[in-house]
Amino acid sequence: MTAARSAARGLLLAAVLLYALNLRAPITALAPVVDDVRADLGLSAAGVGLLTGIPVLCFAVATPFMAVLLGRLGTGRVVAASLVTVLAGTLLRSADGFGTALVGTVLIGVAITAGNVAVPVVIGRDFPGHVPRVTGLYTAALNGGSVLTTTLTAPLAEVVGWRWALASWGLLAVVALVVWQRAYPFSRAEPVPVVTGTKAPDVWRRPVTWFLAVAFAGQAFGYYAVSAWLPSVLHDNLGLERAASGGAAALFQLFGMVGGIAVPIALGRRAPVAAVAAAIAVGWAALPIGLLLAPQWWPVWCTFAGVAQGGNFAVIFTVIASSAGSQAAARRMSATVQSLGYGCAALGPSVLGAVHASSGGWTAPLLVVLGAVLTMGAATGLGLRSMRREG
Missing domain, CATH: 1.20.1250.20 (MFS general substrate transporter like domains)
Structure with missing residues (x-):
């Protein structure tokens, strides 16, 4: 049996x-x-x-x-x-x-x-x-x-x-x-x-909900924008062949698997959420900064950012689970964060494509990604601070 x-x-x-x-x-x-x-x-x-x-x-x-x-x-x-x-x-x-x-x-x-x-x-x-x-x-x-x-x-x-x-x-x-x-x-x-209802849920009146929504928007905007255009960035800036640039960009996805497994393990072993979130923000920012300043080291930057993007979901939704107060509130908070975050993320590929077309290069688009990642990091930190104040 x-x-x-x-x-x-x-x-x-x-x-x-x-x-x-x-x-x-x-x-x-x-x-x-x-x-x-x-x-x-x-x-x-x-x-x-x-x-x-x-x-x-x-x-x-x-x-x-x-x-x-x-x-x-x-x-x-x-x-x-x-x-x-x-x-x-x-x-x-x-x-x-x-x-x-x-x-x-x-x-x-x-x-x-x-x-x-x-x-x-x-x-x-x-x-x-x-x-x-x-x-x-x-x-x-x-x-x-x-x-x-x-x-x-x-x-x-x-x-x-x-x-x-x-x-x-x-x-x-x-x-x-x-x-x-x-x-x-x-x-x-x-x-x-x-669970349905006609009244706005209480989580909408909590600052932590909106900070997490902004953080998730920055994360998702950066992820889908980078996923869409990273092969083109590597092809245009480094001269990699199409097949090679696609394989190179796969590092970003591959190490997302590492982050998706490692970060829940770290949080499960009582690693401070704030420290993990800060490390993720630094790792994510390494990709646009690295491709701007030292593009020849792209494997390093793709690795850091890949681990960060894979692990950041665990951080955001761990904060939701620990701060919501009930399963019903957690569902409502999660729905709010995802709806707003994905709404912003939908703009990522088109915005980056439009900025690339208007600027004629990849410097401005990479700065847009950096802005999204910095917004993500700041919003996560403010969300954690707001959660501590409420506690």
Whole structure:
């Protein structure tokens, strides 16, 4: 019986991690071939940035709808539907012109939003007593999917073209769907209660909520902007080939896996949150500063920033959990922080593309990233101070 339970738990974990591979990979797959897409579809830099920014906007606006859908259909069915939608959006994005690509991109964004909402519910429900560890593995898998697409999309595009290269990542959704259906069959219904109300929640009147929202906005803006344009920065400034620049940028995603696992471990061992947050801010800032002052050391800067971006989620949501006061308040605070943060993050790729087009180089865009990271660090520090004052 114990062996059977262990096997069932292992299948559940495999389903969650394979699903997580699909929750960032379709977005970051575009970055290594962004110039090919721009040339083929006749887009401006800001226009092609929309194809990366729109999914993040969906994170902000579709979250309430997904919460209701989870409550009515259960996580198993919603996740299965989201994987089918990821596959459809991935194929549609590569099928025709800009309009079709835009529709496919919206489908991808809505589908991934379902995962953003569903996976924390699944982890809390199905892995009691192991939430920090499984959350760390989940964060690592998110970055793992980004590593795969950032590293391999450009080499694939050289062989089969950018359309087939992007479409091929739909195979990840197919594999995840097969495993998910074994772990969570359609016949299994597990409705999720959704807390609703007409009055503004108390967390909206707490300064810590808004400081964390600003911090998350800076983090997410920087992450999606860098994910979209780092291969182009390395290609233009250092002369790396397209395939090589995509692989180099994968360091940023790869070490996000390290941060996603290491930071929860550090916090679990009572490392001071303020010290961890300060170290993360320094590591994040190393990327834009380093690429401006010593671009030849890009592996170092990508490593530091990768660990920082992977670990910063743990810091922000640890503060939410420790300061909310109740599970209901934590859900409301988390929803507020994510909605506002992702709303700002959706602008990242387009803003960086527009600044690059207007300035003709990458100095100004990197300064924009630095500004976002410094804002993140300052807001996190103010949030922690506000939390201590309330305590």
